[in-house]
Amino acid sequence: MHWNWHEAPGLDEEEFFSNAMSWHFSPETGSRFWLDRLESLGFDPVRDVRTHADLALFPNLANDLRDVPVEDLVPRGYGESADVIGAYDSGGTTGSPKRVVLQRDWMRHSLAWKSARMDDLGFPRGADANWLTVAPSGPHIFGRLMAELPAMRGGVAFTVDLDPRWVRRCLAEGRAEEADRYAEHVVDQVETVLASQRIGVLVATPPLLERMAERESLVETINTKVSVIMWGGAHMDPDTRHLLRHEVFPDVALRGQYGSTTILGGSMERPAGPGAESSKACVFDSFSPYTTFSVVDPHTREEVAEGERGQVVMHHVSKAMLLPNNLERDTATRVTAPAGSLGVSVADVAPVASFENATVIEGVY
Amino acid sequence: MTAPVLLDALGASGPYRTERRHQVTGVDGSALAELSQVPRLYVVRTVAALRRAEPLPADARERALRSAAELFLGEVEGVTPAEHERRVSLATGVALPVVRAASRQLVRSARLAAESVAAARPAGSVADWRDRPGTGAVWARRGEVLAVHAPGNHPATHTEWIEALALGYRIAVRPSNREPFTPHRLVAVLRQAGFGPDQVVLLPSGHDVADELVRTADLSLVYGGDQAAERYGARADVLVRGPGRSKVLLADGRPLDHLDVLVDSVTGHGGTACVNATAVFVDGDAAELAGRLAERLDGIPVLEALDERAVLPVHPSRRAADLEAYLHGKLGDARLVTESALTVELPSGAAALRPAVMLLRTPQAAQARIELPFPCVWVAPWSPQDGTGPLRDTLTLTAITEDEDLVTRLVAEPSIRNVHVGDHATHLMAPGLPHDGHLAEFLMRSKTVMRTGAASL
Known part of the structure; x- marks a missing residue:
């Protein structure tokens, strides 16, 4: 694989980073965002960043994405040929959302990779594989990326829209009942589509799958019609995953993806090798070398050892964007990446623990 | 020093062991057990299974409760009463002799549960519509499934929810993560005594899942402090057992x-x-x-x-x-x-x-x-x-x-x-006497049953 997206066997790590740093930090090709920050970095990326491990030199600048004009994010090297599909927001769970731009070349290449992983994972292709995607559109990159896939794989795209920000707002304001009603409204639409259409692939978030699981007839329809459920956009704990796979949707393959807006996409679940892993572990491999993971100790920021849990750091290094060292609000187990890949793979991703039930003193219970 | 015990959830189709577990720790810092923590989806599915289940007939319930009381005093799943009481004492810090006395209270309450709930029944209502030839009031359940957010401060607190079984409720107990041993043992003996796994379940879980149990059950009994009272106090389907003062x-x-x-x-x-x-x-x-x-x-x-x-x-x-x-x-x-x-x-x-x-x-x-x-x-x-x-x-x-x-x-x-x-300590309680009202006042209501050929209208 080369810097300019050409597929090639093997990866020269040094060459990749040398090209990437030259692109993003040369006045002719770099983005205004990075050129403006070059002085304050305290190191010379072109000279000092030679390997994946060197990405740790960069500060986490993801917060700057909350207010930077998006034009500043496009590398100048694209010139007139820049083909920006649009600006997309992170979820905005903390403060105002971070904003990134999605370019067509990145979308094409990352989805080609994703589609190849879907072949590995047994996703259907062709006319039998219509898709029903329950995902946020609008400012959310997830819905935009998902919208491309059915056509790439030969099916018709059905969609049900959802607004996760409204749900979060309801919950933050203590209106859980309203969030419930909204979720039921979404599941009603899913049920309507599935009632009359041939759907081979169902894309949904774990909380919505759990809602669907509460409706007996819908569960039966999904088991009968759907061959793959692809989940993403939220965490799924190993126990819930086991229940969904073995008790709720035993006739459907359950496949996960894990990603972030700030790396412009996601990773895919690793296909289970023959007896290679315990049935409950869910491992995600990234689109190396362009998107990669590290797992660090939240206090020291040092990488944890193989098999240990820590906080997930995501990196994006491509022609379209450079954004290394994003500390995500997720924890995961560090797993060896596939041969030839950079960084690590992650297993059993979970939210960073919140401080629930902190020192209650009064009372006897 | 005994190795930590694996304490499973007890679901509607049997014991259920999860990946996510809570370490139950003694007051001395010793590890006492690894307690399974069921996910939200499991709660939803289990409560649905409880709702589908038919309650046992009243006389079978009474027999099973009496039998469970006897079983509690013996070895349960390899755990002797002495070992059980040791664990409870270490988990709660409640003095061992007090825990032992609580075991006796639990046994007594289970034995007398049917009589205790009968003592709460309004004088004008009968327990079964067949008990009265003519028209009149019949005492009936307000719901089918009762969720219990059980406390972990004292093992005798579990005497209360046992009564709901005598009334035909199916019960989902979420034990305290601090002391799950007593409710685990209770649910185990209730099952051995004849309550099917779809009649009474133990659903240990994190706080994130606790609300789900209240949402899915018909009625809930929640032990907690002022916070719980604030959160649930206004709801007609939740009975909060708050601070005693x-x-x-x-x-x-x-x-x-x-x-x-x-x-x-x-x-x-x-x-x-x-x-x-x-x-x-x-x-x-x-x-x-x-x-x-x-x-x-x-x-x-x-x-x-x-x-x-x-x-x-x-x-x-x-x-x-x-x-x-x-x-x-x-x-x-x-x-x-x-x-x-x-x-x-x-x-x-x-x-x-x-x-x-x-x-x-x-x-x-x-x-x-x-x-x-x-x-x-x-x-x-x-x-x-x-x-x-x-x-x-x-x-x-x-x-x-x-x-x-x-x-x-x-x-x-x-x-x-x-x-x-007079000189009666505040903590004195007895089966059949209300503790904070009768639990049955919350669980039951009287309804009119008018029958053809009724003696009077």
């Missing part, structure tokens, strides 16, 4: 004659229950009474929870220090009568808190509402002119007075839930 009123002119019942009210039953006295109101010399009470309480030996002579509850050492610091921070113009530090480190690594007596200046002092999980009592002066105001909001009030009019007003006061007149 039990009190003693000494108003017969001879306050020092009642030190025995005071000591018992403060420290009996483990000294960590909602029925332990939190405040004492004295018509007389409150300072003298406080001093004498502190002396008496100081005579109670500070021992490990597992000691055969133990009375006082113990705590993880850090928690004991936090509790003592909290109490000091709340003293305000109150005086701590108990001398020297309250926290006593024990050889095991746990810590005891010596009983604390605080003297308040007025009966209206806000501190009298502070209820802490160790023997800790506020003493305040009181005179008849102060009236019942300071005595309100009380689970059990022991009223030592010869003033019948006062007793009448106390019995009538809606926020006082039980009145013990």
